[in-house]
Amino acid sequence: MTSRERGFVAVEWVAAIGFLLLPIVMLVATMPVWAERKHAATVAAREAARVLVRDWPAADASRATGVAREVAADHGVGADDVVVRVRAATGGRGDEVRVDVDVVMPAIDVGAVRVGAWRYTASAVRRIEDYRSR
């Protein structure tokens, strides 16, 4: 072994971990979070829209918002990461209620490390039945 070769393998090892393994581990840990949050937003929007239709004609947008936030929390999405927008909460028979739920999608989310983010929006639309009694 010459002096130029000393420590060569150790450097390779560190470089391999840094440039190959860590990105893979971060991807493995982060990608399921995207799927989970997408699903959480979809379920939250669906439940909020269902509550609005159920409570019609006395639908309460704040109650629907609370339901959506609760569902999101059940799926591990914190209140700071959720924005619920209730559109067309009331209307007549045959009208539609619509709820949009935005969730923050972290670009990297490994343990306590969170870097970058974008937002995903899930929408749910439900129709108030045409012949529904009040």
Place this chain on the structure above:
Amino acid sequence: MDDERGFTTIQFVVATAFTLVLFVLAANLLVDLYARGAVRDALDEGVRAQVPGAAPADACEARARDVIASIAHGSVVQVDELRCERDGTRVEAVARVSLQSWLGMPAWHLVLRASAEAEQ
């Protein structure tokens, strides 16, 4: 030079072993995250089964157990407790599950919840 012969090979084997352990841990994490999502889906299905006013009292728990059995059966997830409660118009399901480690590390214990508003 003679006493250094094979030195790199040993290092390579050790490094490869550690690398493979890391890969196994990453795969374990991936499967555990899948199992967590599966149980959450099962609880969602359970509470939705209890939403209709005429649903039987055990519809939530039965449905949740069916879903867990169909998408996360075997040793992937161990359900320590699963219960559903109806409080007025609200149905809530709670599950305590354990996800076993592949490498003898401590199990991952989780408490998962789902809720839905029942039909009136």
